[in-house]
Amino acid sequence: xxxxxxxxxxxxxxxxxxxxxxxxxxxxxxxxxxxxxxxxxxxxxxxxxxxxxxxxxxxxxx
Numbered sequence: 552x553x554x555x556x557x558x559x560x561x562x563x564x565x566x567x568x569x570x571x572x573x574x575x576x577x578x579x580x581x582x583x584x585x586x587x588x589x590x591x592x593x594x595x596x597x598x599x600x601x602x603x604x605x606x607x608x609x610x611x612x613x
Contacts, residue, residue: 559582559583559584560583560584561583561584561586562578562583562584562585562586563585563586563587563588563606564578564585564586564587564588565587565588566588566589567587567588567589567594567597567598568594571587572594572597575587575598575603576601576603579601579602579603584604585603585604586603586604586605586606587603587604587605587606588605588606589605
C-alpha cells in the first residue's frame with residue numbers, strides 16, 4: 552500500500568505455478584491489489600475466496 556495516499560498498488564502475476572502462487576499471495580498479504588492470470592482452470596480455482604482477482608485472459612490483467 553502506498554503510505555502517502557493510502558491506495559493499494561495494482562500488481563498482475565502472469566504464470567501461476569510453483570513460484571507464482573506464493574508470490575501472488577505474499578503481495579496480497581502486504582496490501583497490494585493482485586490480479587493473476589492462469590491458463591488452467593484448476594490453478595484458477597486455487598484462488599477462489601482469496602480476494603485475488605482472476606483474469607480470464609492475459610490482456611485483462613492491469
